[in-house]
Amino acid sequence: MGLAPYGSPKYIEQMHNLVKLNSDGSYSLDMKYFQHSGKKDLDHQWSHGTPVVGKHWDNELEVLLGPARLEGEPIQQHHMDIARSAQVMYENALYHLLDSVYSRNGCPNLCIAGGCGANSVANGKISLRTKFKNVYVQAAAGDAGGALGSALEVWHRLYQKRCSPMNNAYLGYASSQKEIDSLLKTPNILEELANACCSIRQLDDNSICEEVADALTQGLVVGWFEGKMEWGPRALGHRSIIGDPRRADMKDILNLKIKRRESFRPFAPSVLREAVYDWFEIDGDVPFMMQVYSIREEKRQFIPAVTHVDGSGRLQTVTKEDNRRYYQLIQSFFHKTGVPMILNTSFNENEPIVCTSKEALNCFLRTRMDILVLENVIIRRDL
Numbered sequence: 210m211g212l213a214p215y216g217s218p219k220y221i222e223q224m225h226n227l228v229k230l231n232s233d234g235s236y237s238l239d240m241k242y243f244q245h246s247g248k249k250d251l252d253h254q255w256s257h258g259t260p261v262v263g264k265h266w267d268n269e270l271e272v273l274l275g276p277a278r279l280e281g282e283p284i285q286q287h288h289m290d291i292a293r294s295a296q297v298m299y300e301n302a303l304y305h306l307l308d309s310v311y312s313r314n315g316c317p318n319l320c321i322a323g324g325c326g327a328n329s330v331a332n333g334k335i336s337l338r339t340k341f342k343n344v345y346v347q348a349a350a351g352d353a354g355g356a357l358g359s360a361l362e363v364w365h366r367l368y369q370k371r372c373s374p375m376n377n378a379y380l381g382y383a384s385s386q387k388e389i390d391s392l393l394k395t396p397n398i399l400e401e402l403a404n405a406c407c408s409i410r411q412l413d414d415n416s417i418c419e420e421v422a423d424a425l426t427q428g429l430v431v432g433w434f435e436g437k438m439e440w441g442p443r444a445l446g447h448r449s450i451i452g453d454p455r456r457a458d459m460k461d462i463l464n465l466k467i468k469r470r471e472s473f474r475p476f477a478p479s480v481l482r483e484a485v486y487d488w489f490e491i492d493g494d495v496p497f498m499m500q501v502y503s504i505r506e507e508k509r510q511f512i513p514a515v516t517h518v519d520g521s522g523r524l525q526t527v528t529k530e531d532n533r534r535y536y537q538l539i540q541s542f543f544h545k546t547g548v549p550m551i552l553n554t555s556f557n558e559n560e561p562i563v564c565t566s567k568e569a570l571n572c573f574l575r576t577r578m579d580i581l582v583l584e585n586v587i588i589r590r591d592l
Contacts, residue, residue, distance in 0.1 A: 226273060242273065275291075304335075322354025329346075329500050333491070348440055350497075378445055378496075414534055414585070429580055430580070433556070434448060434584070435447050438562075451551050451552060452552040456514055458514075478522050478550040481543065482526040487549075495524050538551070556572065558572055558576055
């Protein structure tokens with residue numbers, strides 16, 4: 210998804226050799242292009258926290274698309290074009306399936322989960338490319354989302370009533386203020402914070418939101434840790450690293466200071482729900498950052514750090530009801546800048562998203578983050 214906008218769909222005909230669209234809306238793969246368990250044992254393992262994936266394709270695939278990129282080899286235009294072609298093929302298959310589903314049911318409401326449910330680029334075009342008008346993609350729309358759907362199906366059949374809507378994903382672990390206070394009194398932690406020239410203060414919500422909003426306008430990078438951890442793959446304002454979306458250099462700053470990831474991967478905007486249609490070409494609820502919308506052309510110049518190369522953004526809509534303090538922070542930034550959103554990326558450094566306050570503090574100390582907010586404690590590098 211991230212690399213595709215840099216390429217063109219030059220290999221779409223080749224993709225049709227791999228994926229066949231059937232008349233009933235389904236699809237099938239031509240397995241001669243792939244290694245699979247019936248042909249060969251597949252090498253797939255974890256080594257020192259890094260996935261090691263062997264050759265899962267047959268030589269036929271290299272005949273079709275060209276030689277595979279070697280480890281460490283630069284990404285070339287050829288690879289970008291393959292990424293774009295694969296994304297277009299996926300979208301064609303998805304909308305082909307959805308057209309068939311709609312023709313059989315006629316319901317304008319669509320709920321998505323499953324292994325491809327996190328393809329936010331395709332999800333954001335569903336209301337434009339199909340007859341579905343209301344699209345809900347839940348927070349863990351991967352394989353875990355399929356399990357949740359199965360459980361809900363049983364619930365509805367047994368009890369014949371709807372459960373409450375899932376409007377937020379804050380279902381995970383929460384660090385108590387007592388836990389945070391105890392952590393910050395640990396001798397070795399105090400020593401590390403002193404060596405890093407950090408000040409520690411405890412503030413109320415209003416003061417923290419105002420100070421952090423000011424820091425964002427100065428180009429500082431902030432680790433934002435509050436409440437229960439998000440369920441699913443996206444950081445949604447409880448385990449987030451945040452920045453100023455107006456700065457064209459913010460992506461480079463984040464990659465240099467913390468993330469150290471591919472330059473083509475975009476960062477996301479967390480936007481006040483009521484401001485979505487003023488800044489994006491589609492209006493909708495996207496609480497779990499699972500859809501990509503086109504940013505209005507006249508607005509793109511104001512938020513370059515969250516505008517992808519094709520003019521789109523993978524937004525998260527934020528409401529006061531579901532995330533009060535994060536909403537308050539964005540509102541404070543809005544009042545200072547006229548921009549009702551902030552840059553949001555996951556709180557981690559080439560690792561799983563931090564869960565506990567200790568993990569957040571460790572990530573802060575080993576990176577070049579400027580500020581860490583742990584609930585009502587603000588830790589600031591005074592350099």
